Amino acid sequence: MWSSAAVAVLAVGAVLIVPPLVQLDEQAVDLSAKLLPPSWAHPFGTDDLGRDLLLRCVHGLRVSLLVGVVAALAATVVGTAVGASAGALGGRADRAVMRVVDAFSSVPHLLMGIFVVAMFRPGVWPVVASVALTHWLTTARIVRAEVLSLRTRPFVDAAVSGGASRWRVGVRHLLPGVLPQAGLAAVLMVPHAIWHESALSFLGLGLPTHRASLGTMIQAARGSLLAGDWWPTLFPGLFIIVPTLAVAGLAGAWRERINPRRRSELML
Amino acid sequence: MARMAGRRLLAAVPVLLAVTLGIFAVAAASPFDPAQAYAGTAGLNASQETLDRLRANLGADRPPLAQWWDWLTSALRGDLGHSAALRRPVAQVLAERLGWSVLLGGVAFAVTVLAGTALGVVAARRRGGPLDRLVTGGSYVLQAAPPFWIGLLAIWLFALHLGVLPAGGLTDTGSDTVTPGSVLRHLVLPALVLAASQLPWFVLYVRQSVGDALDEDPVRGARARGLRERTVLLGHALRSGLLPVLTLVGSRVPELITGALLVETVFSWPGIADATVRAATAVDFPLLAALTVLATAAVLLGNLAADLLHGIADPRVGFDG
Numbered sequence: 101m102w103s104s105a106a107v108a109v110l111a112v113g114a115v116l117i118v119p120p121l122v123q124l125d126e127q128a129v130d131l132s133a134k135l136l137p138p139s140w141a142h143p144f145g146t147d148d149l150g151r152d153l154l155l156r157c158v159h160g161l162r163v164s165l166l167v168g169v170v171a172a173l174a175a176t177v178v179g180t181a182v183g184a185s186a187g188a189l190g191g192r193a194d195r196a197v198m199r200v201v202d203a204f205s206s207v208p209h210l211l212m213g214i215f216v217v218a219m220f221r222p223g224v225w226p227v228v229a230s231v232a233l234t235h236w237l238t239t240a241r242i243v244r245a246e247v248l249s250l251r252t253r254p255f256v257d258a259a260v261s262g263g264a265s266r267w268r269v270g271v272r273h274l275l276p277g278v279l280p281q282a283g284l285a286a287v288l289m290v291p292h293a294i295w296h297e298s299a300l301s302f303l304g305l306g307l308p309t310h311r312a313s314l315g316t317m318i319q320a321a322r323g324s325l326l327a328g329d330w331w332p333t334l335f336p337g338l339f340i341i342v343p344t345l346a347v348a349g350l351a352g353a354w355r356e357r358i359n360p361r362r363r364s365e366l367m368l
Numbered sequence: 369m370a371r372m373a374g375r376r377l378l379a380a381v382p383v384l385l386a387v388t389l390g391i392f393a394v395a396a397a398s399p400f401d402p403a404q405a406y407a408g409t410a411g412l413n414a415s416q417e418t419l420d421r422l423r424a425n426l427g428a429d430r431p432p433l434a435q436w437w438d439w440l441t442s443a444l445r446g447d448l449g450h451s452a453a454l455r456r457p458v459a460q461v462l463a464e465r466l467g468w469s470v471l472l473g474g475v476a477f478a479v480t481v482l483a484g485t486a487l488g489v490v491a492a493r494r495r496g497g498p499l500d501r502l503v504t505g506g507s508y509v510l511q512a513a514p515p516f517w518i519g520l521l522a523i524w525l526f527a528l529h530l531g532v533l534p535a536g537g538l539t540d541t542g543s544d545t546v547t548p549g550s551v552l553r554h555l556v557l558p559a560l561v562l563a564a565s566q567l568p569w570f571v572l573y574v575r576q577s578v579g580d581a582l583d584e585d586p587v588r589g590a591r592a593r594g595l596r597e598r599t600v601l602l603g604h605a606l607r608s609g610l611l612p613v614l615t616l617v618g619s620r621v622p623e624l625i626t627g628a629l630l631v632e633t634v635f636s637w638p639g640i641a642d643a644t645v646r647a648a649t650a651v652d653f654p655l656l657a658a659l660t661v662l663a664t665a666a667v668l669l670g671n672l673a674a675d676l677l678h679g680i681a682d683p684r685v686g687f688d689g
Contacts, residue, residue, distance in 0.1 A: 203386045206667045207660065208622040210629055211644065215391065215660055218648035219398035295514060299630055302516050303645050318517055326535070330524050337517035344512035 104349025111343045115162040135329050145331040147317075148324050153332060156317060157339045163313040164340070167224070168294035171231035175293075176286040178232065179239025184278060186240070187247025188270045198244070201237050209234040210299055217305045227306050231293045239285045246278040280358045288351045291344035298340055314340050373676060380668045387664045389436060391657050396432035403428055405651055406452060439657070449654030453646050458658045461643055468538075469639030472632070473624055475555060476562035480570050481617070483563065488574025489606055495579050504575065507568040515565035515627050519634035522561055533557050536635040558635040565627040566620070573616065578609035611681045618674030621667045 130150035138145040144153035186197040213230040220226035250256060251274070259269050294314075300306035301315030309316055314336040321332035403423040414422075423429045427438060439449070448458035491503040510518075527535035534554050539546055581587060582605045590600045628641040636642065640659060647655035 200386075203383045203390075206383055206671070207387055207664050208625040208667060210626040211660055211663050214629070214644065214648045215656055216394060218651055218656060219395055219400045219653075221651070291512070295512075298514055299516065299626075302514070302630070303633060303648070305645075305648055315514075318514075318520065322520065325520055325524055326528070328524070328528050330521070333517070333520050333524070337514065337521075340514060340517070341509060341512045345508060348508065348512070 104346045104353070107342060107346035108350055111161065111346065112165070114158055115165055118158050135324060135332075137329075138331055144335045145329075147321065147332045153335055156312065157314070157335050160312050160314040160317050160336060161339050161343070163307065163311055164294045164297060164315070165290075165343075167228055167231070167297045167307070167313065168290045171228045171235065171293040171297070172286050172289040174228070174232040175235035175289060176239050176282055179236035179285070180243050180275075180278065180282045182236065183240035183243030184247050184270065184275060187244040187251065188266070188274060190251075194244075197240075201240055205237045210296065213296060213300055214303065214305060217300055221305065222308060224307060224311065227297055227300055230300070231296045234296070235289055235293060239282060239289070242281050242285055243278045246281050247274050250274050250277045284351060284354055284358065287347060287354070291347045294340060295344070369676065369679065372679075373672065376672045376675070380665070380672075383668060384661060384664060385440075388440060388657070388661055391660055392432050392436040392439070395653060395657075400651060400653065401428075402426050402653065405653065443658070448658045451647065451652055451655040453650035453652035453655060454643065458655050461655060462640065462658065462662070465638055465640045465643055468637060469628060469632070469641060472555065472558055472562060472637055472639055473628055475559040476566065476627075477617070477624065479559060479563035480566040481614075484567055484570030485574055485606075485610060487567075487571045489578055489601065491571070491575040492579035492582060492605075492609075493601060495575075500575070503571060507571045510564060511568035514630070515561060516630040516634050518564055519558070519561045519631055522557055523634070526557060536637070538638055554635075554637075558631050558637050561634075562624075562627050562631045565631070566624060569620070569623070570613070573613045574610065577613050578605050581605040581609035584608075612678075615674055615677040615681050618670040618672070618677060621670030625663050625666065 130146070132150065133142075133146050134148055134150040136142055136146045136150075142152050142154065144157060146152055147156065182197060182201070186194045212234050216230040216233060217226050220229070256269060256273055259273050264272070297306060297313060298315030298318070301313050302319045304319060307313045307316055309320065312320070317336040318333055321336070325333045403419050403426060406422060406426060420429070427435060430438075442449070446459060448462070450456075451458050451461050454461050487503050487507075491500040494500055523535045526533045533556055535557075536554070538554050539550055582601075586608065587600060587604050590604045595603075625641065628639065629644060631637070632639045632642040633645050640662070643655065644659045644663075646652070647659065
């Protein structure tokens with residue numbers, strides 16, 4: 101768990117601190133230094149335009165992380181709102197909302213993302229929206245289940261018999277109870293959102309090349325790879341994997357904390 | 369059981385209708401213009417009058433709901449529209465490409481089930497041991513790795529560096545004829561990469577399920593009777609542990625489609641997932657809409673299969689759902 105935390109802190113720290121501190125242009129083209137293999141001067145080597153890959157990976161992770169966090173936050177807010185209102189209202193409204201959630205989740209996520217991005221291209225916002233649109237469903241389910249179990253607790257009965265309004269019960273008594281679960285879902289969603297964004301970018305449907313995310317970099321490196329140069333492909337992928345594993349480790353520890361009885365070993 | 373299957377199939381109809389309606393709603397809300405898409409570059413300097421006439425000819429000037437109804441009624445008659453990106457009717461695109469996707473997905477799934485069972489059992493045998501940690505750790509890494517990245521590295525290693533397998537497509541360069549031998553050689557890499565992308569969940573589930581079964585009374589009883597470790601593991605723990613996992617397979621269709629979208633693109637495999645990506649890049653609405661509905665239908669069928677298999681495997685589960 102501590103190693104996961106260290107890696108996550110390191111990644112976020114590097115992404116926040118390095119770009120303003122180093123002040124190097126990650127887009128600086130140097131054709132005399134193109135496709136150099138990893139060396140001391142360029143630890144990750146350079147790409148087909150002579151740009152330093154370590155610098156580009158850090159900037160790419162920055163873009164990916166930003167998109168991932170914004171999309172995960174949006175999805176969590178929507179999911180929590182929908183799930184909490186469905187659980188709190190109950191009855192016919194609950195069934196109708198959950199039917200919509202079921203219908204939504206029978207479209208494969210990446211496919212729905214591709215469809216939305218294809219229709220609203222180009223730009224950053226369609227990508228964020230498509231990732232958020234496909235990810236709020238699980239949060240809505242988790243939050244609804246949690247609200248349903250909280251609703252039967254004595255303290256809710258006490259609040260209702262004390263004359264609290266529906267709104268007050270929902271916001272003051274139910275919402276605080278679901279926040280840990282919603283938070284866990286949000287944290288687990290960030291790597292998933294990054295994965296999703298990279299896939300869209302790799303398919304050429306994601307972020308524009310001047311806002312290169314890790315997926316865009318892997319897409320751009322395909323030409324070099326077919327010429328036999330492996331480093332422009334390898335390193336951006338590692339930059340996706342390592343933070344994902346760190347977040348999974350952290351989320352596992354968090355889950356054990358808020359839910360110590362269910363010791364399932366399955367994560368992700 | 370037949371009644372339950374029939375009822376679930378009926379329940380799938382409104383879901384599919386809702387999905388088609390949603391597709392048209394998204395398209396209506398988007399800046400996408402069918403007339404411009406149809407005209408291509410010629411549409412950039414076409415007069416407004418020409419574009420309006422084109423829009424009227426395409427029926428794109430009518431309200432979205434009417435367009436949806438037109439699409440639906442002609443789709444039910446077998447006419448799914450015309451794909452501008454691939455220059456042929458959508459129905460023909462599906463007919464040409466569906467088989468290749470099913471071949472790729474089927475082979476990949478078989479590899480996943482076989483390799484996943486073996487690895488899961490090996491890991492479950494000594495939970496916490498070095499082999500277990502290796503398999504579990506590897507699964508998490510594989511889960512986190514994007515399939516397209518694995519595919520690209522596999523191309524580099526096997527096609528470029530070692531030169532043992534072709535990098536993509538269906539035929540060798542310079543030949544147009546599709547022979548079983550060439551298909552087989554071109555199938556190896558994409559199928560293995562697709563299988564690798566599906567492997568982690570399967571391994572982890574088998575490990576969990578077989579590991580739990582190893583702690584249960586029947587297994588303890590088998591050990592007490594002095595049966596060989598091999599018999600206990602494969603005859604008792606695996607048999608009761610694998611069943612719940614196998615019934616889950618049907619519910620993993622969305623992940624298989626996601627993997628296929630990426631793997632078919634990397635390897636230029638001429639399946640429907642590759643067509644989806646092309647349709648999206650070219651904003652080819654008729655093709656994209658048909659493929660989205662088709663994928664949703666596949667997911668619903670997979671869910672139904674999972675429920676039916678679950679009922680067959682476990683008699684305690686009723687079919688009245």
